Amino acid sequence: MNAIVRITLVALYAILGLAAAGRSVVQITTKFSEAPLAYSISLLSAVLYAVIAVAIWRGRDKLALWGTAVELTGVIVVGTLGYVESSWWPDETVWTGFGSAYGWVPLVLPIAALVLLVMGRRKAATGPSDPAPASAAREN
Amino acid sequence: MEFFEGYIYPLVLGFSALLALTGIVTLLWIRAHRVLTWVVTAAYVVTLIEVLAIINALLGGGIPLVITIGYLLAAIALMPLLGIGRLGEPDAAAEDPDPNRPVLAPDQIARVDGAVAIIVAIAMSVVAWRVFEIFQGVQ
Numbered sequence: 214m215n216a217i218v219r220i221t222l223v224a225l226y227a228i229l230g231l232a233a234a235g236r237s238v239v240q241i242t243t244k245f246s247e248a249p250l251a252y253s254i255s256l257l258s259a260v261l262y263a264v265i266a267v268a269i270w271r272g273r274d275k276l277a278l279w280g281t282a283v284e285l286t287g288v289i290v291v292g293t294l295g296y297v298e299s300s301w302w303p304d305e306t307v308w309t310g311f312g313s314a315y316g317w318v319p320l321v322l323p324i325a326a327l328v329l330l331v332m333g334r335r336k337a338a339t340g341p342s343d344p345a346p347a348s349a350a351r352e353n
Numbered sequence: 354m355e356f357f358e359g360y361i362y363p364l365v366l367g368f369s370a371l372l373a374l375t376g377i378v379t380l381l382w383i384r385a386h387r388v389l390t391w392v393v394t395a396a397y398v399v400t401l402i403e404v405l406a407i408i409n410a411l412l413g414g415g416i417p418l419v420i421t422i423g424y425l426l427a428a429i430a431l432m433p434l435l436g437i438g439r440l441g442e443p444d445a446a447a448e449d450p451d452p453n454r455p456v457l458a459p460d461q462i463a464r465v466d467g468a469v470a471i472i473v474a475i476a477m478s479v480v481a482w483r484v485f486e487i488f489q490g491v492q
Contacts, residue, residue, distance in 0.1 A: 216441060216455035216456075216457055216461060216465075217457075217461050217464045217465050217468065219455060220437060220438065220440070220441065220455065220457075220465045220469070221465060221468040221469065221472070223437075224434050224437055224468075224469045224472055224473075225472060227434060228431070228434065228472060228473070228476050231427060231430055231431075232427070232476075235423045235424070235426070235427055238423065239419055239420050239423050242419065243419055271451060271453060272451070272453025272454075
Protein backbone atom coordinates (compact mmCIF):
# COMPACT_ATOMS: atom_id res chain seq x y z
CA MET A 214 0.00 0.00 0.00
CA ASN A 215 1.14 3.52 -0.81
CA ALA A 216 2.86 4.97 2.28
CA ILE A 217 0.86 8.22 2.15
CA VAL A 218 -2.45 6.37 2.03
CA ARG A 219 -1.25 4.00 4.74
CA ILE A 220 -0.33 6.72 7.25
CA THR A 221 -3.50 8.68 6.40
CA LEU A 222 -5.56 5.56 7.14
CA VAL A 223 -3.70 5.11 10.43
CA ALA A 224 -4.54 8.70 11.38
CA LEU A 225 -8.21 8.25 10.42
CA TYR A 226 -8.52 5.04 12.43
CA ALA A 227 -6.67 6.61 15.37
CA ILE A 228 -9.11 9.54 15.46
CA LEU A 229 -12.14 7.29 15.06
CA GLY A 230 -10.76 5.02 17.78
CA LEU A 231 -10.26 8.02 20.03
CA ALA A 232 -13.84 9.18 19.43
CA ALA A 233 -15.30 5.70 19.97
CA ALA A 234 -13.18 5.08 23.06
CA GLY A 235 -14.20 8.40 24.59
CA ARG A 236 -17.85 7.79 23.83
CA SER A 237 -17.88 4.22 25.18
CA VAL A 238 -15.93 5.06 28.34
CA VAL A 239 -18.36 7.88 29.19
CA GLN A 240 -21.38 5.68 28.39
CA ILE A 241 -20.11 2.65 30.32
CA THR A 242 -18.95 4.59 33.37
CA THR A 243 -22.06 6.76 33.68
CA LYS A 244 -25.07 4.76 32.41
CA PHE A 245 -24.11 1.23 31.39
CA SER A 246 -27.33 -0.34 32.74
CA GLU A 247 -29.48 1.80 30.40
CA ALA A 248 -28.22 0.16 27.20
CA PRO A 249 -25.58 -2.52 27.90
CA LEU A 250 -25.62 -3.94 24.35
CA ALA A 251 -25.23 -0.55 22.66
CA TYR A 252 -22.45 0.61 24.97
CA SER A 253 -20.60 -2.70 24.73
CA ILE A 254 -20.69 -2.40 20.95
CA SER A 255 -19.29 1.12 21.20
CA LEU A 256 -16.41 -0.27 23.29
CA LEU A 257 -15.91 -3.14 20.83
CA SER A 258 -15.74 -0.68 17.94
CA ALA A 259 -13.16 1.40 19.83
CA VAL A 260 -10.96 -1.67 20.37
CA LEU A 261 -11.41 -2.69 16.74
CA TYR A 262 -10.37 0.73 15.45
CA ALA A 263 -7.26 0.66 17.63
CA VAL A 264 -6.34 -2.86 16.43
CA ILE A 265 -6.83 -1.86 12.77
CA ALA A 266 -4.74 1.32 13.22
CA VAL A 267 -1.86 -0.65 14.74
CA ALA A 268 -2.20 -3.43 12.14
CA ILE A 269 -2.03 -0.98 9.22
CA TRP A 270 0.89 0.87 10.80
CA ARG A 271 2.80 -2.34 11.47
CA GLY A 272 2.09 -3.72 8.00
CA ARG A 273 0.00 -6.62 9.34
CA ASP A 274 -2.22 -6.59 6.28
CA LYS A 275 -3.99 -9.86 7.06
CA LEU A 276 -5.01 -8.66 10.53
CA ALA A 277 -6.04 -5.30 9.06
CA LEU A 278 -8.13 -7.07 6.40
CA TRP A 279 -9.92 -9.17 9.01
CA GLY A 280 -10.39 -6.15 11.25
CA THR A 281 -11.90 -3.97 8.52
CA ALA A 282 -14.12 -6.88 7.37
CA VAL A 283 -15.45 -7.31 10.93
CA GLU A 284 -15.87 -3.54 11.20
CA LEU A 285 -17.85 -3.31 7.95
CA THR A 286 -20.00 -6.28 8.98
CA GLY A 287 -20.63 -4.63 12.36
CA VAL A 288 -21.62 -1.30 10.79
CA ILE A 289 -24.03 -2.99 8.37
CA VAL A 290 -25.54 -5.35 10.97
CA VAL A 291 -25.90 -2.75 13.73
CA GLY A 292 -27.08 -0.10 11.26
CA THR A 293 -29.72 -2.42 9.83
CA LEU A 294 -30.84 -3.74 13.24
CA GLY A 295 -31.22 -0.16 14.40
CA TYR A 296 -34.03 0.25 11.89
CA VAL A 297 -35.45 -3.31 11.96
CA GLU A 298 -35.37 -3.87 15.74
CA SER A 299 -35.22 -0.39 17.19
CA SER A 300 -36.41 -1.67 20.60
CA TRP A 301 -33.05 -3.43 21.05
CA TRP A 302 -31.23 -0.08 21.09
CA PRO A 303 -32.30 2.26 23.90
CA ASP A 304 -29.30 4.43 23.01
CA GLU A 305 -27.03 4.90 20.01
CA THR A 306 -23.73 3.17 19.27
CA VAL A 307 -20.92 4.42 17.04
CA TRP A 308 -22.39 2.25 14.26
CA THR A 309 -26.05 3.29 14.69
CA GLY A 310 -27.58 4.66 11.50
CA PHE A 311 -24.56 3.27 9.63
CA GLY A 312 -22.36 5.79 11.48
CA SER A 313 -24.49 8.81 10.59
CA ALA A 314 -23.50 10.57 13.84
CA TYR A 315 -19.89 10.45 12.62
CA GLY A 316 -20.65 11.68 9.12
CA TRP A 317 -20.92 8.08 7.84
CA VAL A 318 -17.16 7.76 8.23
CA PRO A 319 -17.61 4.39 10.06
CA LEU A 320 -19.31 3.05 6.90
CA VAL A 321 -17.08 4.61 4.25
CA LEU A 322 -13.75 4.01 6.00
CA PRO A 323 -13.81 0.18 6.16
CA ILE A 324 -14.92 0.02 2.51
CA ALA A 325 -12.05 2.30 1.47
CA ALA A 326 -9.59 0.42 3.69
CA LEU A 327 -10.72 -2.97 2.35
CA VAL A 328 -10.34 -1.82 -1.26
CA LEU A 329 -6.88 -0.37 -0.58
CA LEU A 330 -5.71 -3.42 1.39
CA VAL A 331 -6.91 -5.86 -1.28
CA MET A 332 -5.32 -3.73 -4.02
CA GLY A 333 -2.09 -3.62 -2.01
CA ARG A 334 -2.04 -7.40 -1.58
CA ARG A 335 -2.71 -7.94 -5.28
CA LYS A 336 0.06 -5.54 -6.20
CA ALA A 337 2.44 -7.28 -3.80
CA ALA A 338 1.50 -10.66 -5.26
CA THR A 339 2.15 -9.54 -8.86
CA GLY A 340 5.35 -7.67 -7.98
CA PRO A 341 6.15 -3.94 -7.89
CA SER A 342 5.24 -2.09 -11.08
CA ASP A 343 7.26 0.98 -10.08
CA PRO A 344 10.98 0.21 -10.52
CA ALA A 345 12.10 2.69 -7.84
CA PRO A 346 9.32 3.48 -5.41
CA ALA A 347 10.33 6.31 -3.10
CA SER A 348 7.83 5.14 -0.53
CA ALA A 349 8.97 1.56 -0.33
CA ALA A 350 9.45 -0.03 3.04
CA ARG A 351 12.95 0.09 4.36
CA GLU A 352 15.21 -2.39 2.69
CA ASN A 353 16.80 -4.81 5.10
CA MET B 354 -18.57 29.47 29.71
CA GLU B 355 -19.47 32.77 28.03
CA PHE B 356 -15.78 33.33 27.28
CA PHE B 357 -15.58 29.94 25.56
CA GLU B 358 -18.78 30.48 23.59
CA GLY B 359 -17.98 34.06 22.61
CA TYR B 360 -14.30 33.87 21.81
CA ILE B 361 -12.73 30.40 21.98
CA TYR B 362 -15.34 28.50 19.97
CA PRO B 363 -15.20 30.93 16.99
CA LEU B 364 -11.39 30.98 17.31
CA VAL B 365 -11.13 27.18 17.11
CA LEU B 366 -13.61 26.97 14.23
CA GLY B 367 -11.82 29.68 12.29
CA PHE B 368 -8.46 28.15 12.99
CA SER B 369 -9.70 24.69 11.98
CA ALA B 370 -10.77 26.16 8.64
CA LEU B 371 -7.30 27.67 8.21
CA LEU B 372 -5.63 24.37 9.11
CA ALA B 373 -7.80 22.43 6.66
CA LEU B 374 -7.17 24.99 3.92
CA THR B 375 -3.41 24.86 4.50
CA GLY B 376 -3.60 21.06 4.40
CA ILE B 377 -5.41 21.16 1.04
CA VAL B 378 -2.92 23.66 -0.38
CA THR B 379 -0.01 21.47 0.84
CA LEU B 380 -1.50 18.44 -0.90
CA LEU B 381 -1.68 20.43 -4.13
CA TRP B 382 1.53 22.43 -3.75
CA ILE B 383 4.28 20.76 -1.72
CA ARG B 384 6.14 24.03 -1.04
CA ALA B 385 3.28 25.09 1.23
CA HIS B 386 4.50 22.47 3.73
CA ARG B 387 6.68 25.14 5.29
CA VAL B 388 3.59 27.26 5.96
CA LEU B 389 1.77 24.17 7.26
CA THR B 390 4.49 23.64 9.89
CA TRP B 391 3.86 27.20 11.16
CA VAL B 392 0.10 26.61 11.21
CA VAL B 393 0.65 23.33 13.09
CA THR B 394 2.68 25.20 15.71
CA ALA B 395 -0.17 27.69 15.97
CA ALA B 396 -2.56 24.74 16.40
CA TYR B 397 -0.71 23.77 19.59
CA VAL B 398 -1.17 27.31 20.90
CA VAL B 399 -4.87 27.44 19.94
CA THR B 400 -5.46 24.06 21.62
CA LEU B 401 -3.64 25.23 24.74
CA ILE B 402 -5.92 28.30 24.89
CA GLU B 403 -8.97 26.08 24.33
CA VAL B 404 -7.90 23.67 27.08
CA LEU B 405 -7.30 26.52 29.53
CA ALA B 406 -10.73 27.99 28.71
CA ILE B 407 -12.41 24.61 29.29
CA ILE B 408 -10.54 24.13 32.59
CA ASN B 409 -11.59 27.64 33.62
CA ALA B 410 -15.24 26.78 32.83
CA LEU B 411 -14.90 23.48 34.72
CA LEU B 412 -13.59 25.31 37.78
CA GLY B 413 -16.66 27.54 37.59
CA GLY B 414 -18.79 24.47 38.29
CA GLY B 415 -22.14 23.28 36.97
CA ILE B 416 -20.73 21.48 33.93
CA PRO B 417 -20.99 17.70 33.35
CA LEU B 418 -17.55 16.64 34.50
CA VAL B 419 -16.84 13.28 32.84
CA ILE B 420 -17.90 14.18 29.31
CA THR B 421 -16.27 17.63 29.39
CA ILE B 422 -12.97 16.17 30.60
CA GLY B 423 -13.33 13.52 27.88
CA TYR B 424 -13.51 16.19 25.17
CA LEU B 425 -10.71 18.11 26.85
CA LEU B 426 -8.48 15.03 26.61
CA ALA B 427 -9.62 14.45 23.02
CA ALA B 428 -8.57 18.00 22.08
CA ILE B 429 -5.09 17.28 23.51
CA ALA B 430 -4.87 13.78 22.03
CA LEU B 431 -5.39 15.13 18.49
CA MET B 432 -2.23 17.22 18.60
CA PRO B 433 0.38 14.44 18.26
CA LEU B 434 -1.27 13.42 14.98
CA LEU B 435 -0.35 16.75 13.44
CA GLY B 436 2.99 16.30 11.72
CA ILE B 437 2.64 12.51 11.82
CA GLY B 438 4.69 12.51 8.61
CA ARG B 439 7.83 12.90 10.69
CA LEU B 440 7.46 9.24 11.65
CA GLY B 441 8.33 8.43 8.06
CA GLU B 442 11.61 10.36 8.10
CA PRO B 443 14.62 8.12 7.49
CA ASP B 444 16.14 8.99 10.89
CA ALA B 445 12.96 8.03 12.74
CA ALA B 446 12.51 4.83 10.73
CA ALA B 447 16.13 3.82 11.31
CA GLU B 448 15.48 3.57 15.05
CA ASP B 449 12.64 1.10 14.52
CA PRO B 450 13.54 -2.58 14.01
CA ASP B 451 10.24 -3.14 12.16
CA PRO B 452 11.08 -3.87 8.48
CA ASN B 453 7.59 -2.74 7.43
CA ARG B 454 8.11 0.75 8.78
CA PRO B 455 7.54 3.14 5.87
CA VAL B 456 10.32 5.52 4.88
CA LEU B 457 9.01 8.64 3.20
CA ALA B 458 10.59 11.08 0.78
CA PRO B 459 10.25 14.79 1.70
CA ASP B 460 7.38 15.32 -0.76
CA GLN B 461 5.54 12.33 0.69
CA ILE B 462 6.01 13.65 4.25
CA ALA B 463 4.44 16.92 3.08
CA ARG B 464 1.47 15.10 1.54
CA VAL B 465 0.92 12.97 4.65
CA ASP B 466 1.05 16.08 6.85
CA GLY B 467 -1.38 17.85 4.51
CA ALA B 468 -3.89 14.99 4.55
CA VAL B 469 -3.67 14.57 8.32
CA ALA B 470 -4.03 18.34 8.84
CA ILE B 471 -7.40 18.19 7.05
CA ILE B 472 -8.57 15.24 9.19
CA VAL B 473 -7.39 16.81 12.46
CA ALA B 474 -8.98 20.16 11.51
CA ILE B 475 -12.36 18.43 11.14
CA ALA B 476 -11.88 16.58 14.45
CA MET B 477 -10.78 19.80 16.23
CA SER B 478 -13.89 21.63 15.09
CA VAL B 479 -16.13 18.71 16.12
CA VAL B 480 -14.57 18.62 19.60
CA ALA B 481 -15.05 22.40 20.01
CA TRP B 482 -18.64 22.11 18.75
CA ARG B 483 -19.42 19.30 21.21
CA VAL B 484 -18.01 21.33 24.12
CA PHE B 485 -20.05 24.32 22.91
CA GLU B 486 -23.18 22.11 22.88
CA ILE B 487 -22.46 20.94 26.44
CA PHE B 488 -22.05 24.51 27.64
CA GLN B 489 -25.24 25.56 25.82
CA GLY B 490 -27.11 22.71 27.51
CA VAL B 491 -26.00 23.90 30.95
CA GLN B 492 -27.32 27.45 30.45
